[in-house]
Amino acid sequence: MFKVSRKSEYALIAVQHMARRARDGVTSVAELAQAENIPPDILAKVLQGLKRAGLLTAAKGAGGGYRLSRPVQEIQFLDVVRPFEEQLSVVTCQNDHGGCDRGGDCTLRDPMKVLNAFVLRQFSNLTMDMFLSPHKLVHHARADVTIAESALHRWSAEADVAG
Amino acid sequence: MFKVSRKSEYALIAVQHMARRARDGVTSVAELAQAENIPPDILAKVLQGLKRAGLLTAAKGAGGGYRLSRPVQEIQFLDVVRPFEEQLSVVTCQNDHGGCDRGGDCTLRDPMKVLNAFVLRQFSNLTMDMFLSPHKLVHHARADVTIAESALHRWSAEADVAG
DNA sequence: TGAACGCGGACCAATTCGGTCCTGATTCAA
DNA sequence: TTGAATCAGGACCGAATTGGTCCGCGTTCA
Numbered sequence: 001m002f003k004v005s006r007k008s009e010y011a012l013i014a015v016q017h018m019a020r021r022a023r024d025g026v027t028s029v030a031e032l033a034q035a036e037n038i039p040p041d042i043l044a045k046v047l048q049g050l051k052r053a054g055l056l057t058a059a060k061g062a063g064g065g066y067r068l069s070r071p072v073q074e075i076q077f078l079d080v081v082r083p084f085e086e087q088l089s090v091v092t093c094q095n096d097h098g099g100c101d102r103g104g105d106c107t108l109r110d111p112m113k114v115l116n117a118f119v120l121r122q123f124s125n126l127t128m129d130m131f132l133s134p135h136k137l138v139h140h141a142r143a144d145v146t147i148a149e150s151a152l153h154r155w156s157a158e159a160d161v162a163g
Numbered sequence: 164m165f166k167v168s169r170k171s172e173y174a175l176i177a178v179q180h181m182a183r184r185a186r187d188g189v190t191s192v193a194e195l196a197q198a199e200n201i202p203p204d205i206l207a208k209v210l211q212g213l214k215r216a217g218l219l220t221a222a223k224g225a226g227g228g229y230r231l232s233r234p235v236q237e238i239q240f241l242d243v244v245r246p247f248e249e250q251l252s253v254v255t256c257q258n259d260h261g262g263c264d265r266g267g268d269c270t271l272r273d274p275m276k277v278l279n280a281f282v283l284r285q286f287s288n289l290t291m292d293m294f295l296s297p298h299k300l301v302h303h304a305r306a307d308v309t310i311a312e313s314a315l316h317r318w319s320a321e322a323d324v325a326g
Numbered sequence: 327t328g329a330a331c332g333c334g335g336a337c338c339a340a341t342t343c344g345g346t347c348c349t350g351a352t353t354c355a356a
Numbered sequence: 357t358t359g360a361a362t363c364a365g366g367a368c369c370g371a372a373t374t375g376g377t378c379c380g381c382g383t384t385c386a
Contacts, residue, residue: 012271039375041378044333045376058331061332062386088165091172107179111294170343191362224362229363328386332384340373341375346369352362352364
């Protein structure tokens with residue numbers, strides 16, 4: 001239930017790569033595809049998606065390629081993944097339109113709303129520079145614990161409203 | 164990327180229902196299917212899956228049905244969902260067999276291992292009684308923060324080993 | 327002017343998923 | 357003892373998704 005799509009994996013690898021091994025900050029699709037052993041055609045689409053999401057800037061023509069549009073520290077994990085994941089919610093009860101396939105009396109909706117908020121919160125502060133070193137990732141997770149603590153007060157209030 | 168399968172949703176609803184509205188603690192497939200508006204055939208398979216997982220006990224014959232094999236407080240969210248989710252890891256890098264489709268030098272594996280452990284940890288203490296009341300769920304999330312704090316020390320050690 | 331490059335639509339094969347259908351095998355109750 | 361109720365589970369199906377390929381276009385630089 002947590003698995004990201006293949007495209008998301010490629011996107012994560014791409015951002016990682018560009019943050020680390022970029023020559024002059026610019027990498028072409030072909031170059032990246034060969035270096036990371038990813039099918040070029042699909043990688044092209046992935047990078048296009050990242051560009052549309054504002055994470056990359058593109059330069060056409062000879063010598064062109066992609067470049068990170070901002071430092072990795074300012075790119076969130078969810079930013080990279082979102083363009084390739086149709087929805088980030090835990091249940092269909094809680095889709096992007098806020099709607100629910102099932103009847104209006106689905107007993108799963110309210111608890112799932114809380115759960116979903118909790119999960120997203122855990123990920124929202126995860127930035128891509130942490131993927132360059134496990135140490136940073138672990139350190140973040142620890143910091144996130146305190147962030148979650150304060151965030152929980154809001155959810156608690158919401159839940160009280162929901163009954 | 165977080166969405167559970169339809170079967171998992173049905174399973175969650177079923178457990179919820181049986182914990183709450185069960186007559187004599189026993190509920191038949193037909194009964195539950197009608198009450199919760201779920202296709203009977205598929206619900207049957209879901210309940211079979213839950214039984215195989217040891218969460219339910221079945222009684223055949225007239226007047227039979229399913230019953231929770233232990234109190235909801237002792238049933239974890241992941242227990243309910245796992246029979247219907249092929250793998251609980253975030254990336255294919257980190258599948259059930261510990262293997263990776265890609266080459267041995269996938270730069271995603273190590274950070275994802277940490278991330279995956281973190282996510283699973285967040286869910287592992289989530290029990291089904293919390294789904295009966297948002298208050299409990301929120302309360303748990305708060306408690307979980309402190310649990311995560313201690314758990315992080317272990318992951319930190321692991322990450323140090325991983326480099 | 328042409329090669330290098332991004333852009334993106336059309337298409338495809340394989341898998342997954344939600345769901346149905348059908349045939350047992352048990353067990354209880356009349 | 358018979359039959360209805362109930363679980364058990366295999367076979368199958370259509371639709372959607374996914375991962376991937378192919379191809380043609382537009383742009384830009386050398």
